[in-house]
Amino acid sequence: MSNISDKKIENFPEGIWGAVLLPINKSNSIDWTALEDELAILCQGPLDGIYSNGTAGEFHNQTAEEYIKLTELVASTATALNKPFQLGISHSNPRVTRQRLLHAIAFKPDGIQFTLPDWWVLSATERLDYMADLHRIAADTALVLYNPPHAKQRLTLKEIAELRTVAPSLIGAKLPGGDETWYQEHHSRLPDFSVFVPGHRVAFGRPLGASGSYSNVACLSPAGAVRHWQQINTDLPAAVALEYRINRFMRDSVLALAARKNLSNTALDKLLAAIGNWGPVTEQCLWPYRSADTDDVKQLSRIARKLLPEMFEH
Numbered sequence: 001m002s003n004i005s006d007k008k009i010e011n012f013p014e015g016i017w018g019a020v021l022l023p024i025n026k027s028n029s030i031d032w033t034a035l036e037d038e039l040a041i042l043c044q045g046p047l048d049g050i051y052s053n054g055t056a057g058e059f060h061n062q063t064a065e066e067y068i069k070l071t072e073l074v075a076s077t078a079t080a081l082n083k084p085f086q087l088g089i090s091h092s093n094p095r096v097t098r099q100r101l102l103h104a105i106a107f108k109p110d111g112i113q114f115t116l117p118d119w120w121v122l123s124a125t126e127r128l129d130y131m132a133d134l135h136r137i138a139a140d141t142a143l144v145l146y147n148p149p150h151a152k153q154r155l156t157l158k159e160i161a162e163l164r165t166v167a168p169s170l171i172g173a174k175l176p177g178g179d180e181t182w183y184q185e186h187h188s189r190l191p192d193f194s195v196f197v198p199g200h201r202v203a204f205g206r207p208l209g210a211s212g213s214y215s216n217v218a219c220l221s222p223a224g225a226v227r228h229w230q231q232i233n234t235d236l237p238a239a240v241a242l243e244y245r246i247n248r249f250m251r252d253s254v255l256a257l258a259a260r261k262n263l264s265n266t267a268l269d270k271l272l273a274a275i276g277n278w279g280p281v282t283e284q285c286l287w288p289y290r291s292a293d294t295d296d297v298k299q300l301s302r303i304a305r306k307l308l309p310e311m312f313e314h
Contacts, residue, residue: 015048019056024284034280043081053088056269075107086111135167145173183208203243219272224311
């Protein structure tokens with residue numbers, strides 16, 4: 001193993017980053033032409049960066065060939081349009097994750113997102129071995145832990161700090177966030193570490209030290225999510241009030257629909273994109289996962305535009 005002290009990552013991610021969502025055609029496969037159009041929209045917009053293969057990007061339901069083609073398309077488009085990008089390498093098989101890392105670093109992304117292996121949860125010792133190996137392969141590329149609320153193995157801040165003892169290139173994480181005490185612990189244990197919280201928690205989190213969001217709200221409106229992030233610095237009371245209404249919409253409309261129809265988080269993110277109607281992404285998920293339908297999109301679009309008009313301003 002290489003000396004873990006010989007690498008220093010200086011560019012820490014911040015701001016609002018948007019997920020690359022998969023447009024699905026009528027034959028239930030990825031619509032690559034529509035995906036090119038989507039990437040152009042995201043890269044030419046105000047997002048601070050884009051990322052591939054999070055939950056919303058359906059990384060869990062891609063073939064090897066689709067993964068390679070998607071990664072190359074995201075990297076080439078973002079590079080050509082000068083948009084920061086992170087590439088997801090997550091897979092339930094840790095050996096495949098390692099192979100994806102070897103492939104992804106060749107594109108010189110601004111970061112690599114990964115989950116912990118989720119079929120059989122790693123022990124504490126195995127986690128350290130896993131991280132040390134990713135760090136060795138990543139070389140000078142930053143690593144970002146993807147550990148949202150639905151992860152099978154949820155890490156504490158203490159456990160994340162332990163991973164950094166063997167992987168200094170681990171410079172950030174997608175986390176649920178917490179209360180003021182949680183942010184105090186973050187500053188104490190991980191002072192030089194980017195914490196990205198859910199898009200509907202940034203007005204609470206940014207004043208306490210949240211670095212940004214791999215944003216579900218950006219699925220609804222990339223530009224609106226960026227404006228909300230900026231508003232936190234210019235008019236915090238208004239940003240807090242908007243966040244209250246965003247959470248009300250999520251709770252009363254989006255999560256209520258999910259409960260009635262037993263929809264996945266992926267289906268909800270794609271529903272938000274269809275509601276926002278900012279690009280060629282519909283509510284459709286790849287088989288066999290269920291999706292919202294067009295009536296749901298129409299109904300929630302009306303509610304969203306009435307409750308959250310700021311999100312849809314041009």
